[in-house]
Amino acid sequence: MSNDLLATMRALLGKVSEGESSEVIASMSSWARESGEVIKTKVEEEVQLAVSRMGFIRREEFEKLQNEVAQLNKSVQPQPKASAKKSSSVKASAKKTTSKITPAKGVGKK
Numbered sequence: 001m002s003n004d005l006l007a008t009m010r011a012l013l014g015k016v017s018e019g020e021s022s023e024v025i026a027s028m029s030s031w032a033r034e035s036g037e038v039i040k041t042k043v044e045e046e047v048q049l050a051v052s053r054m055g056f057i058r059r060e061e062f063e064k065l066q067n068e069v070a071q072l073n074k075s076v077q078p079q080p081k082a083s084a085k086k087s088s089s090v091k092a093s094a095k096k097t098t099s100k101i102t103p104a105k106g107v108g109k110k
Contacts, residue, residue: 008027008031012024012027012028
């Protein structure tokens, strides 16, 4: 790549000395755009590799999963009210069976 760049620069400098500066400017501008695109592509590839190594997902994948979860939540039928009453009675009976533990008389006193 550096040999190509050097050869291109020599050819352009030869044209400048011949008085074709507008062609040189156009060539340099084109080369800068092309180089910028190559660099941009390389950076995007490297970022994608680094992100995937870290275990992150892309925003599109996240949004797709978010939509799937929303659809699944809509498809789940709400629980009947009878089960709610049953769970509250279980909690009430659990409260009744627990008692406060008190130390035996004479234990822990000196």
